[in-house]
Amino acid sequence: MTTSPLFPGFDGLMTLSRREGVDIRPTLLRVLTDLYVQASSHSRDEARQFVELASRLIDQVDDATRAAVRARLAIYPLTPIEIMRQLAIKPAHPDQPVPVAEKISVPPAELEEPRPLTDAEKRISSNLAMQPDDAAQVSDMFFRANGSERMSILHSLADTPLKAAPRIAETRAARAIEILEMAAFAADLENFTLELGETLILPSRIATQIVNDPGGEPLACAVRALGMPGPVFERVLLFLKPEFGSSVHTVYRLSRLYDRLGERSALVMLAAWRGSTMAVTRAKYRPTLYDDERQRARQAPAQTRPTVQPGSAPAVRTGGAGSGRS
Numbered sequence: 001m002t003t004s005p006l007f008p009g010f011d012g013l014m015t016l017s018r019r020e021g022v023d024i025r026p027t028l029l030r031v032l033t034d035l036y037v038q039a040s041s042h043s044r045d046e047a048r049q050f051v052e053l054a055s056r057l058i059d060q061v062d063d064a065t066r067a068a069v070r071a072r073l074a075i076y077p078l079t080p081i082e083i084m085r086q087l088a089i090k091p092a093h094p095d096q097p098v099p100v101a102e103k104i105s106v107p108p109a110e111l112e113e114p115r116p117l118t119d120a121e122k123r124i125s126s127n128l129a130m131q132p133d134d135a136a137q138v139s140d141m142f143f144r145a146n147g148s149e150r151m152s153i154l155h156s157l158a159d160t161p162l163k164a165a166p167r168i169a170e171t172r173a174a175r176a177i178e179i180l181e182m183a184a185f186a187a188d189l190e191n192f193t194l195e196l197g198e199t200l201i202l203p204s205r206i207a208t209q210i211v212n213d214p215g216g217e218p219l220a221c222a223v224r225a226l227g228m229p230g231p232v233f234e235r236v237l238l239f240l241k242p243e244f245g246s247s248v249h250t251v252y253r254l255s256r257l258y259d260r261l262g263e264r265s266a267l268v269m270l271a272a273w274r275g276s277t278m279a280v281t282r283a284k285y286r287p288t289l290y291d292d293e294r295q296r297a298r299q300a301p302a303q304t305r306p307t308v309q310p311g312s313a314p315a316v317r318t319g320g321a322g323s324g325r326s
Helices: 010-018 025-038 044-058 063-074 081-087 119-125 132-144 147-157 170-185 189-200 204-212 217-226 230-240 248-260 263-284 292-299
Strands: none
Touching: 025 044, 025 063, 025 147, 044 063, 044 081, 063 081, 132 147, 132 263, 147 217, 147 263, 170 189, 170 217, 170 230, 189 204, 189 217, 204 217, 204 263, 217 230, 217 248, 217 263, 230 248
16 A cells, blocks of 8 residues: 555554564554644545554554544544544534444343453563564654654654663763763764764664754654753754754754653663664574585585696706717
8 A cells, every 4th residue: 555755654564563572553543643633634645544544553452542542533623534433433513424323232241341460461561572673663664754743753652562771870871961962062973973872772873863863853862861951952952063053943843842752752762773773683694594505515616626738748858968868
C-alpha cells in the first residue's frame, strides 16, 4: 500500500504487529491519530489511508489506547464516518446521522471476568525491550519525520510500555554537560559530537546524525536523556551551530519542545537509537555455513607448477676455450 507524506514510515512499521516481541501497535495508533488531527484538511486519499491503517489497529489495541484515540477523534470535526462508527462516536452535527447497531444482549453468566495479572506479568508488560529491528524502524521513522510529527512521536513514547534506557550516572552526566557546554561555546562540533556519543553510549554514526540534524529535535532529545538543564540547552543552541543561534524562531521552538519533553520519552528514544545499531551490525554479518570453506576451495583456480619449455633453459658449459682439448 502506498502512503502519502502525511504518514511516513507506517508501511514498514505495520509489519511489526506480526512479529514476535514488543507490541508497538498502541504506539502506532496514537502517533497515527496525532498526525491526522493536526491537519485542518485532508485529501480523499489521505482520509482513505487513515481509515485503512486505523481501522486495523483499533481492534488490536488495549482498551486504554482505544479510549485515548476515541477522545482525540471525538472532538475532531474531520473524523471519517467509518472510524466514528467503529469507535461508537456520535456525530457532532444532527444532519450527519450514524446508523446505530442493535444492542447485543449477553447473559451475565456467559461473561468471564478477566484474570488478574500476576506480579511477574505486570513487570513484563511495563518493561518490554525493543528488538533490534523494531528499534531501527522507530529510529528511522523519527529521523524521517518533520518537526510536528517528531513532537507527536515523542509525546506518544511517554505512554508506551517500551523499556527505556537507564539514566546516565549523575557524576558522569554532570561532567559531560560541562564539556558539552564548553564545546558549544567554542563551536567545536567534532568534540561535542564525540563527547555526546561516548556519554550516551552511541556509535559515531548515530551521534553525528543527531548533532547534524537540521531540525534540532534529535539533539534536544539526546541532551534531555542526559539531564541537561534548560538554560544550558538554550546556550548550546545559541553557540553550537550558526544556523540555530541566528534564528530566534528556531531557538524558541526547540526551547519550548525541551520544556515539554519528558525524561521517559527521551530515554525510550535513546534505547531505540542503541538498538538500531545492533540491527545494523547484525546485518553486516551472515551466518557461516558448514561448507563455506569447501565451496571457497572448490571455486579457487587450481595452481599449476611452471614447466620448463625445451630450449628455454640456459646451456650448461662443460669446458672453457683453454681446456686443452683438441
